Amino acid sequence: MKNTNEMEIIFDSRSANERFARVAVAAFLTQLNPTVEEVSDVKTAVSEAVTNAIIHGYDNELQKIAVKCQIKGNVFVVIVKDDGVGISDVEQAMLPMFTTKPDQDRSGMGFSFMEVFMDKIEVQSSLGEGTTVRMEKTIGKGRKVWNEQSL
Amino acid sequence: MKYLIEENCLTIFLPKEVDHHQAEEIRKTADSVIGEHHIKYVIFDFAETEFMDSSGIGAIMGRYRMIQLIGGEVWAVHTNPRIKKILTFSGVTKIMKIYEEDEK
Numbered sequence: 001m002k003n004t005n006e007m008e009i010i011f012d013s014r015s016a017n018e019r020f021a022r023v024a025v026a027a028f029l030t031q032l033n034p035t036v037e038e039v040s041d042v043k044t045a046v047s048e049a050v051t052n053a054i055i056h057g058y059d060n061e062l063q064k065i066a067v068k069c070q071i072k073g074n075v076f077v078v079i080v081k082d083d084g085v086g087i088s089d090v091e092q093a094m095l096p097m098f099t100t101k102p103d104q105d106r107s108g109m110g111f112s113f114m115e116v117f118m119d120k121i122e123v124q125s126s127l128g129e130g131t132t133v134r135m136e137k138t139i140g141k142g143r144k145v146w147n148e149q150s151l
Numbered sequence: 152m153k154y155l156i157e158e159n160c161l162t163i164f165l166p167k168e169v170d171h172h173q174a175e176e177i178r179k180t181a182d183s184v185i186g187e188h189h190i191k192y193v194i195f196d197f198a199e200t201e202f203m204d205s206s207g208i209g210a211i212m213g214r215y216r217m218i219q220l221i222g223g224e225v226w227a228v229h230t231n232p233r234i235k236k237i238l239t240f241s242g243v244t245k246i247m248k249i250y251e252e253d254e255k
Binding site: 015016018019022037040043044047048051054055096097104105106107108109110112113116 | 168170171172174175178202204205206208209210212213233237240241242243
């Protein structure tokens with residue numbers, strides 16, 4: 001299949017790397033010629049997933065997080081993986097406003113943001129083994145191809 | 152973090168990117184200032200802010216919880232369309248008003 005591409009980065013679960021992760025993903029995304037809005041959407045979703053891995057997956061312990069991006073045509077896939085504690089009830093975790101750490105200023109909106117800013121999200125998690133969040137977004141949806149327009 | 156205290160009003164000039172990393176500093180600074188200066192109103196100034204995620208929402212909610220006990224209010228100013236979208240979607244606009252400037 002033409003127009004496929006892939007990259008993977010692995011970094012320490014430090015909060016300073018939240019910015020690194022979303023900027024790296026955004027840089028990789030630019031080859032699909034996304035709008036500013038689409039870049040912001042993906043950056044927000046990546047930030048949420050990586051923050052979850054740091055705060056919840058590893059409970060602020062220093063471990064590794066892997067972020068993988070795949071391009072398949074005009075579909076952009078981001079996979080954020082940690083080997084942390086895992087989520088006991090994924091359905092409950094994804095409810096808006098649900099948080100296990102309300103005392104730490106967590107809004108409970110992380111998964112909701114990922115859902116609203118991406119087209120598709122799948123969460124796989126097992127206790128003691130870690131969590132993988134896979135998100136998909138079609139880039140350039142509804143955008144008119146320039147050469148279809150009459151001049 | 153830049154901030155300004157005017158009587159019982161604290162204006163927090165938010166950084167370019169408000170994520171979990173930055174929110175920690177905002178929380179620490181804001182909480183000590185709110186405690187020391189008997190702050191009742193907190194204004195979040197988004198003039199410099201281009202990016203915010205749900206950690207920013209958490210930081211706003213946390214400060215609201217502190218000052219609502221004494222009948223305080225939180226406000227947002229200088230929000231760009233992206234920030235407005237994030238604020239509105241999160242539902243935080245139920246507790247925080249967005250100050251809209253007059254159309255020029």
